[in-house]
Amino acid sequence: xxxxxxxxxxxxxxxxxxxxxxxxxxxxxxxxxxxxxxxxxxxxxxxxxxxxxxxxxxxxxxxxxxxxxxxxxxxxxxxxxxxxxxxxxxxxxxxxxxxxxxxxxxxxxxxxxxxxxxxxxxxxxxxxxxxxxxxxxxxxxxxxxxxxxxxxxxxxxxxxxxxxxxxxxxxxxxxxxxxxxxxxxxxxxxxxxxxxxxxxxxxxxxxxxxxxxxxxxxxxxxxxxxxxxxxxxxxxxxxxxxxxxxxxxxxxxxxxxxxxxxxxxxxxxxxxxxxxxxxxxxxxxxxxxxxxxxxxxxxxxxxxxxxxxxxxxxxxxxxxxxxxxxxxxxxxxxxxxxxxxxxxxxxxxxxxxxxxxxxxxxxxxxxxxxxxxxxxxxxxxxxxxxxxxxxxxxxxxxxxxxxxxxxxxxxxxxxxxxxxxxxxxxxxxxxxxxxxxxxxxxxxxxxxxxxxxxxxxxxxxxxxxxxxxxxxxxxxxxxxxxxxxxxxxxxxxxxxxxxxxxxxxxxxxxxxxxxxxxxxxxxxxxxxxxxxxxxxxxxxxxxxxxxxxxxxxxxxxxxxxxxxxxxxxxxxxxxxxxxxxxxxxxxxxx
Numbered sequence: 281x282x283x284x285x286x287x288x289x290x291x292x293x294x295x296x297x298x299x300x301x302x303x304x305x306x307x308x309x310x311x312x313x314x315x316x317x318x319x320x321x322x323x324x325x326x327x328x329x330x331x332x333x334x335x336x337x338x339x340x341x342x343x344x345x346x347x348x349x350x351x352x353x354x355x356x357x358x359x360x361x362x363x364x365x366x367x368x369x370x371x372x373x374x375x376x377x378x379x380x381x382x383x384x385x386x387x388x389x390x391x392x393x394x395x396x397x398x399x400x401x402x403x404x405x406x407x408x409x410x411x412x413x414x415x416x417x418x419x420x421x422x423x424x425x426x427x428x429x430x431x432x433x434x435x436x437x438x439x440x441x442x443x444x445x446x447x448x449x450x451x452x453x454x455x456x457x458x459x460x461x462x463x464x465x466x467x468x469x470x471x472x473x474x475x476x477x478x479x480x481x482x483x484x485x486x487x488x489x490x491x492x493x494x495x496x497x498x499x500x501x502x503x504x505x506x507x508x509x510x511x512x513x514x515x516x517x518x519x520x521x522x523x524x525x526x527x528x529x530x531x532x533x534x535x536x537x538x539x540x541x542x543x544x545x546x547x548x549x550x551x552x553x554x555x556x557x558x559x560x561x562x563x564x565x566x567x568x569x570x571x572x573x574x575x576x577x578x579x580x581x582x583x584x585x586x587x588x589x590x591x592x593x594x595x596x597x598x599x600x601x602x603x604x605x606x607x608x609x610x611x612x613x614x615x616x617x618x619x620x621x622x623x624x625x626x627x628x629x630x631x632x633x634x635x636x637x638x639x640x641x642x643x644x645x646x647x648x649x650x651x652x653x654x655x656x657x658x659x660x661x662x663x664x665x666x667x668x669x670x671x672x673x674x675x676x677x678x679x680x681x682x683x684x685x686x687x688x689x690x691x692x693x694x695x696x697x698x699x700x701x702x703x704x705x706x707x708x709x710x711x712x713x714x715x716x717x718x719x720x721x722x723x724x725x726x727x728x729x730x731x732x733x734x735x736x737x738x739x740x741x742x743x744x745x746x747x748x749x750x751x752x753x754x755x756x757x758x759x760x761x762x763x764x765x766x767x768x769x770x771x772x773x774x775x776x777x778x779x780x781x782x783x784x785x786x787x788x789x790x791x792x793x794x795x796x797x798x799x800x801x802x803x804x805x806x807x808x809x810x811x812x813x814x815x816x817x818x819x820x821x822x823x824x825x826x827x828x829x830x831x832x833x834x835x836x837x838x839x840x841x842x843x844x845x846x847x848x849x850x851x852x853x854x855x856x857x858x859x860x861x862x863x864x865x866x867x868x869x870x
Contacts, residue, residue: 302706303639303668307646309653310674311634316647317546317585319359319398320576321625323352323605324551324591325383325391326364327371331593331608333387336380340387344394346803348612352592353395354765355605355618356625359429361400361588362388365551368402368434369442373415385418389425398429400588402550403457405433405450406443413460420465431471431499431550432457437483438475447483451490458494471497471548474533476525484529488536497546498533502575503556503590510562515554516660519574519643526582548586549579559601566688566712569616573686573714574658576624577645580632589617614765619692623684623716628654642666642709651721653677659709672703677719687713694733694762728796728869732760735786735868741771743859756784759863767802767865772858780860785848786868791815795841796869797824798833799849802862805831809851813844820848831855841870 325332335343362383363371372378373385383391392399401419403412412432419425432454435441445453450473458470472495474484488495502525504518505511526547534542552575553559554568562568572589579587594604605621607613629647635655637644643658653675659666683695687710698707700719709715737756744754754769770782797811811824824836847868854860 303637303642303666305638305642305644305655305668305670306636306673307653307655307670307675308634308673309646309648312631312648313581313634314583314632316580316628316630316632318630319586320580320584321356321621322359322361322397322400322586322588323357323621324361324364324588325388326367326591326593326595327362327378327382327384327388328364328367328595329383329593329608330379330381331596331610332391333383334381337384337386340390344390345612348593348606349391349394351606351612351614351618351765352391352397354763355621357395357397357621358625359398359400359586359588360388360392360395360592361402361550363402365590366434366441369405369436371404372407372411373404374411374418385415386423389419389423389427399425399427400429400431400586401427402431402434403461405436405453405457409453409457409460412457413464416461416464416468420468428468429471429497430461430468431473431497431548433473434550435475435501436473437481437487447481447486448490451487454487454491455494458491469496469546471495471499471546471550474498474500474529476500476502476522476529484532485536488533492537495545497548497586498529499548499550500529501551502549503551503553505555505562507555507558507560510555510560512565512567512660512662515567515571516574519571519578522575523578523582526584546585547583548588549584550586550588551590552587553590553603555601555603559603561601563601563603563617564615566616569620569686570658570660570712570714572617573620573624573656574643574660576620577643577656577658580628580647581645589621614691616686616691619686620714623686623692623714624656627682627684627716627718628656639666642668644668651724652718654716654718657707657709657713657715657717659711659713659715662712664711666709668707668709670705670707672719675719676703676722677705678722678724681717681719683718684716685710685713686715687711697729730762730867731788731792731870732786732866732868733762735760735788737768737866738785738787739768739770740781740783743769743772754859754862759784759866760786762865764800764864768861768863769802769804769859770854770861773860780854781852782854782861783848783850784861784863784866785846786866787817787846789845791843791845792868793841793843793870794838794847794868796835796837796867797847798835798867798869799863800833800865800867801829801831802864804855804857804859804862805829806849806851806854806861808853809849811836812848812850813842814846814848815844817846820850 629649633646759768
């Protein structure tokens with residue numbers, strides 16, 4: 281997507297009369313609170329999600345929803361929990377009566393491996409422990425899937441859960457499950473159900489005592505809003521409630537187990553979203569996304585080890601609202617909450633830092649990775665831009681910072697870099713937005729910047745439909761929008777004799793000094809093509825030739841650098857299929 285250079289003025293130099301009082305933010309880059317578990321960016325997926333693998337398991341490579349898989353991968357999701365919330369206590373993993381179109385164990389593991397996510401399975405608490413042991417055997421002995429994370433039952437503390445019982449009866453049966461499962465594979469980790477908040481029966485303490493010595497992980501869920509009571513302000517306030525309840529939970533565990541053993545436990549928010557059941561449109565709102573960002577920042581700061589957003593896809597049809605971060609209507613349209621995950625997973629870092637803010641309506645979180653510090657700003661004020669004075673302690677930044685933004689009009693878009701004069705600088709955070717600012721240390725060389733993001737793209741043709749999945753938008757600008765989940769596709773061949781001669785072109789307003797070109801091919805790619813440059817768009821110089829392309833990612837250096845206002849890929853032979861070529865992203869570096 282083309283980024284208008286003038287937008288930076290709106291971001292940094294917003295008119296004074298529209299700005300609220302200055303918010304002061306202090307970041308202590310020398311005070312690393314703890315490492316962020318990479319599994320914090322997890323999500324629930326369900327066996328009833330037929331859209332992912334609509335055929336039988338032996339056809340999964342043929343029927344897999346590759347569009348959904350690409351979008352999951354792009355979002356940075358690091359863990360997939362299966363087979364789906366309360367439904368896990370109804371699901372028999374090896375029942376011959378299971379619908380073949382539902383996602384079975386083999387398909388689920390294939391999905392995990394394709395998107396690079398850790399598998400996490402919930403056992404049916406209402407079936408014999410031996411059935412759970414056989415599932416472990418199938419995954420880790422028979423199939424060598426090496427599934428390390430397991431949970432026994434879902435929300436068993438809740439009266440709505442199938443199999444709900446007293447804490448002592450749950451603990452006793454839980455121990456039976458763990459013994460049977462670890463007899464098959466002693467290396468697995470098994471979680472027991474706890475709860476945040478008040479659920480009576482003193483559930484947490486009684487389960488911890490009853491199952492002492494048999495749990496490696498502790499799971500709970502957090503859905504703060506009841507159906508019909510959706511409200512932005514109430515939702516935002518629930519983040520403070522989470523902090524309080526989570527702290528109380530850790531204190532309870534420490535009181536029962538002691539500090540040393542508590543530190544060895546994995547604390548897992550195994551299901552979270554805004555509304556607890558049957559949501560209306562509220563879960564699709566920007567407020568829901570800002571809350572999700574606030575929750576991820578809070579969980580990172582509090583050392584919640586693993587978190588699983590609910591959910592990847594909603595059941596279809598969604599009945600007015602939708603829990604899914606991708607739509608379940610077959611288009612996999614990313615919901616606004618979807619864009620929170622790549623912003624955190626790709627740009628926040630792996631260590632959380634101490635940070636303070638003087639404005640409760642502006643949440644700020646800080647992360648660090650090697651020689652970068654990132655600041656996550658969540659402005660929950662609907663009308664006011666927040667002028668923020670930032671003080672960095674223990675970190676000397678370079679003179680530029682990268683910026684990404686999620687608001688009413690921009691879905692995680694990268695903005696032009698901003699100027700950072702010193703350890704003390706100001707940024708303005710637009711109303712109702714989530715903004716990520718990443719600074720590099722002054723002693724770090726500035727990485728090359730992808731100037732394709734500031735180009736105009738055109739092509740000899742573009743597909744208006746997807747040969748595999750139906751209508752779609754695959755125009756040229758999709759290949760330079762900074763998103764690997766979108767792409768340009770050349771026009772679909774309607775006749776076998778139609779040739780492969782196609783071109784894809786970028787242009788800039790002024791001449792550029794091009795040093796490196798990187799092409800991320802899609803499902804179709806160039807076998808024979810040339811990369812050409814031009815000053816005026818009429819006379820072309822070939823700067824790179826490929827005669828046996830094999831797809832994937834092609835990168836080449838221009839030595840010496842080429843001065844050009846135009847760059848094009850002229851292809852004469854592509855792969856078989858409806859379209860000859862597909863480019864997910866084209867990157868150009870000066």
